Amino acid sequence: MVGDEYVSMIPAATSEVWSAEVNGQVREVLAPSNAILLDVLRDKTGCLGVKRGCDMGTCGCCTVMIDGQPRLSCLTMAQDANGSSITTVEGLADGAHLAPIQQCFAEHGGSQCGFCTPGFLVASQALLNTNSNPSDAEIACAIEGNLCRCTGYQQIIESIQAAAAIHRGEAESAQAASDAHPDPHPSGPEEPTMPPGHARGNHVWRLQTAAWKRFGRSPKRR
């Protein structure tokens, strides 16, 4: 490991003032000039909700919004984000009120171990900000840079669709959204006669939804 050509890592680069609007607050901190945004956010601004899964742009756990765009903070130099406005998972909620996307992730099983969740939330919120009526394919493209090892993505997509319904004003709350859950891109008749498995991944649940409409109760959400 040790060789003559070894380049010392210390003393580290000089510190510089880094300032940005983090979750609505202007923050000014001293950070090394070569610091990575992820480190600054976690270590200097206290945004521990931004997760480090790989450090090399492969997992998406560190996704934050920079001026409204989803970005991997582990691949962003802090200085490049200087002066920008940054939203992390901590900035999604309105005070104590969860954002629809957060509520829907909780209610639809979009989060199991939860480590990937901050990245998914930020990436999908960025999508919903520009497109409140995304198709499943559009959602897939928006979250393709995010890895989730627990959920198999299906319930994540359901969560985002449910949140989109709230953004469109079609559902009042996550609770209501999950019951009504209109499909913006129907690919088959929503009748219980539909052969299972052909509309989309979540059709079982859709079938049940159709059933409860008839029988007047939801089999899942009470």
Place this chain on the structure above:
Amino acid sequence: MSGGYKQQPGSGSGEVRKDGKRVAGKQSFGPPGSGGSRPEMKPRDLDFIPEMVGGNEKQPAGAHIHDRARTGTTVGKAIPLVDANAKVTGQAWYGDDVRLPNEIIGRIVRSPHHYAKVVSIDTSKAEALPGVIAVATGEDAPNKFGVLPVTKDEHAMAVEKVRHVGDLVACVAAVDEATAREAASLIEVEYEVLDSIHDMKKGLEDVDEPIHWRGKYHVGTTNVQKRVFQEFGDRSMVENPNAMYHGKWKYMGVNHGFTEPHAVVAHWDSNGRLQLYTPQQVPHYAHRALATVLDVPMHQINVIRTFVGGGFGGKSDPFPHEMCAAILSRKAGKPVRITFDREEVFWVNRGRHPSHIEVQMYADEEARISGFDIDALIDGGGFASFGHVTSYYNGVLATAPYELGSFHYTGARVWTNKPASGAMRGHGAVNTRCAVEVGLDDMSEQLGVDPIDLRLANLLPPHSRTISGFRITSNGMRQALQEVRKGSDWDNKFRKLPLGKGIGIGCGFFISGSGLPIHWDPNKFPHATVHIQIDMDGGVTVHTGAADIGQGSTTAVAQVVAEVLALPIEMIHVRSHESDTSPVDLGSYSSRVTFMNANAAIRAALEIKEKLLNAAWDTLGYHPDTLVLNDRRIYYKHDPAIGMSYLEALHKAQEDKGALISSGAYRSPPMGGVHKGAAAGLAPAYSFSAYVAEVEVDVETGMIKCTDVWAAHDCGKALNPLAVEGQIIGSCHMGLGQVLTEQMVYGRTGHLQNANLLDYKIPSVHEMPNVTPIIIESCDPEGPFGAKEAGEGPLLPILPAVVNAVYDAIGIRINDLPLTPDKVWAAIAKRMKVEGIDDPSELPVPRLDFSELQEKLAKRAAEHEIRDKKRQRSEDTNAYVNGVLFGFNPDIPLEDQVEGWKSADKPQPEQLAELGLAGKAWLKQEQRHMGGEN
């Protein structure tokens, strides 16, 4: 974003004042009972109360012992995880999120060699570096540890040898990460490089310097860590088979790929007690190992489980870096935090074993399965980890769900100079299961029958015993097969799809909790204990050691307590993070948590309920049997107006003693045989699953896309359907990775080439098929409210289902996972050569003509269905052991009625010549080893 959506509990109401400010709100539920602002009570939710106790919930499997504890509050309802809000707001604290005052950063120095003696370590340069606070090497912690008491073979840091690239040599702690990294690079280690082995087959050979000396006994001087031999049944049955499958399978190693890299924070507090924060699935093992390594009594250590960013088995070993952090922190007198790079995650690994598995399967003239011969050689890497158990699981978990004429298994786990393999979701069962299920597909083709019917006509019924003596209770296998057959429109697709499209079936069988706690006698100490405490405010604090790793065990425990006490789940607070406050628990592995901890929790809650009802009895004058608990009220069954609130009853019950406290425990019933290894695979219940997968294969490129999966899993009873579906879909994702893309690639020199998430290919959202989760509820008689596991079993069937579907699509069986395009294309090209065709689109596709056996099988399956229903409802309580299908009497020991029926755990001398690859381990003599370790 308008208001109206739900809020974090305890915060604003969602109403907005004229000036735009939010109005402070109430809890989403009123204060308990009649005294509060909402005296009215919700009606009982009859749809979630079993019909046996007057509700509307159907019970096809009959009554359950916990029926009377049901109140219709939470069980069976899809509710969010109780910690979901912490996760979606970024407040969940994982390993690296623990920040203590004055913390310093630790780094680990790792071996660059596969196998070497550590001659000397010079730490002086590192120590001289400004900012370095502590340095430690193997000398600081010479005690050995290991996850299993029988195979303790790890040190905190190398004591004598390093055993794989990335093995720990030393560690440093410094004021910041840059300094720590610099210091780590300044530690000079002199190695004497030894001959390393990377091919697991070489592990069977005698060498001068085995990677470990296996304690007192050693198999020759080989690298065999564990060898297993198991034989049951009548071997003569496999002679003259009607159909036979022989497959040699190769599986690559697979990593868990959890998103959170390992991290640990150690801190010796002012009283000299160690506080260790770690994302652990099994904090108790870490606790034990830390005590051993640090030479500190266990009560002087508090292991604090942080949130766990995915476990899947990969965070269940006690890890050397946890020891390192504790040692550094003790030296430095400050908290030390160590966080891994993704590369280091691959160096500790503990993923699925790379394996060579050979199976031979036989069917007789009536299409009964007359025998399984399995030979599994598995590559354990540098350490034992859970490998002792894995060596058994590779065989014994194939003894069900089918009735077998005979079973023969030889297994061996060898050490190689790779990162250690260990437990991973579907521990040990996955690879063999894939081979066996593909074998059944192949045999059904030879027999001219439908593979689903072949399975349906050979299933063990509920309440039966497998050939190896496992006690099967509830069994939803048949229903699972029927559901996926219906759901996937199987009969119109199988062997009827055009070239490039295929459909396949696979089944699974897995333990729901391991019957034997590793560290103690299950007859003397329970598997799981849960404490409940209720103080004056009425909030229920539940103490459990169940480690929530994202699967929702905390939610499951909270749910069952809420159910029994008929309280809103928000009033249940589960404390499971600290070993100081949690009763001893084995943590999250072997899919045990729901089964064992929820059972213990029910017991504890029932005790509380009894106290509450007795208090109500005193006040109301009605016997507890006539009282009903519902929504924070206790009332007389026939007149709800006569009653009292939960809080009143609670305060009455607390009159003399203050807080109500109860404790519940779960212990599995005595079960299993007496042969060596009889405890491996023994479980109080088993889960069953059946998947159908549909794939598209591009014959020009060999690219496989799985498009649809119908996934039926028998979880006994879905306590929380949302979580069960999440587990099923997630398992599909992980299994799909193993069968299509994921592999740990070791290069020619044995170096791990893809220790990052770019080259290690975990399926992304684009590779995910549509998964249709189908929950089968067989209602286990001993499960909590009938529940069994749902976390690991659902992974097993996806592999064979995909492999079988690929055969259906292109007519080629490939026995080498993962099925990457290059392998598939090579197989297609080979087939084209054999067939003499130039255009892959002319490949012949398999078609099926039913033989006369098909009708026989369908008839037998129909008869068995009636038999199973009767047994499930306990209308038929006769004994059923494996072998009845072959005409044996279940009431007489099989040894007495069948000549040649045996059960052996050691090969006979005359058998030695015909043993398979792993069986070769039995050719060597065990010898007492005098020198070396132990």
